[in-house]
Amino acid sequence: MTFPILKLPILAVEHILHQFDDCDLQSSSQWIDQEKDKRSRFEIGYFKQNTGRELEMSAVASHILNVFINCKQTSLHIDFGNLEFDLETFLGFIDQIENLTVSGNSESCQNDIISILENVRVTKFLISETLITNPEVLLYLNTPRVEIKRSTLNSDDIVKFLLKWKNSDREMNKIEIVIIHSTGKITTLDYQKLDAKPWDPKKREKVYRNLKQGEMDCSRGMDIENENGLLGTILMCCSTFWFVIWHQRFRRNNTL
Numbered sequence: 001m002t003f004p005i006l007k008l009p010i011l012a013v014e015h016i017l018h019q020f021d022d023c024d025l026q027s028s029s030q031w032i033d034q035e036k037d038k039r040s041r042f043e044i045g046y047f048k049q050n051t052g053r054e055l056e057m058s059a060v061a062s063h064i065l066n067v068f069i070n071c072k073q074t075s076l077h078i079d080f081g082n083l084e085f086d087l088e089t090f091l092g093f094i095d096q097i098e099n100l101t102v103s104g105n106s107e108s109c110q111n112d113i114i115s116i117l118e119n120v121r122v123t124k125f126l127i128s129e130t131l132i133t134n135p136e137v138l139l140y141l142n143t144p145r146v147e148i149k150r151s152t153l154n155s156d157d158i159v160k161f162l163l164k165w166k167n168s169d170r171e172m173n174k175i176e177i178v179i180i181h182s183t184g185k186i187t188t189l190d191y192q193k194l195d196a197k198p199w200d201p202k203k204r205e206k207v208y209r210n211l212k213q214g215e216m217d218c219s220r221g222m223d224i225e226n227e228n229g230l231l232g233t234i235l236m237c238c239s240t241f242w243f244v245i246w247h248q249r250f251r252r253n254n255t256l
Contacts, residue, residue, distance in 0.1 A: 080104040080112070080130060087112055096121040100143075103129035110134035117141065139164050144176040154184040158241055162194055162234070165243075166226045173228065177210060178243040186241050189222075189234065196222035196234060204231055204249040216244065 076097045081104025100122045102113060109130055117140035126143040131150045135157035158180070165172045180186075189196075199206070199219050208216040221233035221244075231249060235242035 075099040075101070077101045077103070078116075080106040080109040087115055094120060096123065098123050099125040099127075101125075101127045101129065105131055110137065113137055114140050135160060138180075141178065142172050142174045144174055146175070146177070147179045149181050151180060151182045152184045153180060153182045153186065155187050155189055157184075158186060159190050159193060162189075162224065162232075162243070165232065166194065166224050169227050172226075173230070175243075176245050176247065178241075180241040182239050182241070184239075186236065186239055189236070191222055194222075194224050194234075196224045198222060199233075204233070204246050205251075208233070208244050208246070210244075216242070218244065 074097070076094070076099070078101070080102065097120060100116075100120070102109075102116075106112075110133060113128070113130065113132075114134070114137055117137070122143040124144055126141070126146045128137075128146075128148045129150060131152070132148050133152050135153055138153070138157065138161035141161075165175065199221060200223070203223065204218075206217065206219045208218050210216065216235070218233045218235065221235045223231055223233050225231050231246045233242075233244050233246070235244070
């Protein structure tokens with residue numbers, strides 16, 4: 001027998017919903033498959049035929065976040081291909097999220113991604129399934145773990161990103177690992193311009209350990225240091241670029 005929550009007075013309903021946490025929200029939902037999805041989630045956007053309803057969307061989303069105050073916002077997926085949203089409205093009710101995934105493409109998605117990275121702090125993972133064609137996106141990265149699965153970026157674009165990291169103070173100090181897959185020509189980088197050096201066993205370990213990527217042999221990587229003394233290793237393989245940051249260079253259990 002279910003509890004008739006909707007038959008209670010409005011203030012009582014609101015008080016009960018304020019007490020909900022993620023587990024409560026899951027068990028009360030008929031749309032979440034408990035075997036496949038262990039977290040509650042919401043999507044931001046509206047179908048293209050409903051354009052012009054940005055204020056309604058903002059009000060609903062803001063109200064949901066205010067009602068379920070004990071439900072932690074962990075993951076956000078923005079689909080530029082199937083859903084549209086007004087960027088200013090979106091930025092009005094969310095400024096931090098643990099994991100952000102972007103997918104699909106639209107005419108403005110490159111600039112929208114830059115605006116999101118400027119205004120929303122992504123504290124754990126950033127995954128882009130959107131085709132990244134604007135190299136400026138790289139210059140706004142400051143998320144611990146980044147993977148760009150589709151791009152047309154080339155070697156010059158990568159060098160500009162690395163120079164920005166090398167000369168930055170706090171702008172990019174959260175980065176731990178960046179992986180970029182590209183259909184562009186990522187060939188030999190200008191290591192002289194980057195002042196990159198081969199692996200020095202006195203400066204860092206040989207193997208980088210990461211919970212998702214596992215162990216990475218970085219003995220053939222090229223190293224650069226930034227203004228804060230952080231060491232980063234550049235690894236290249238075919239059309240994939242890796243950049244790993246050694247926040248602790250000689251920790252035996254260097255698992256991030």
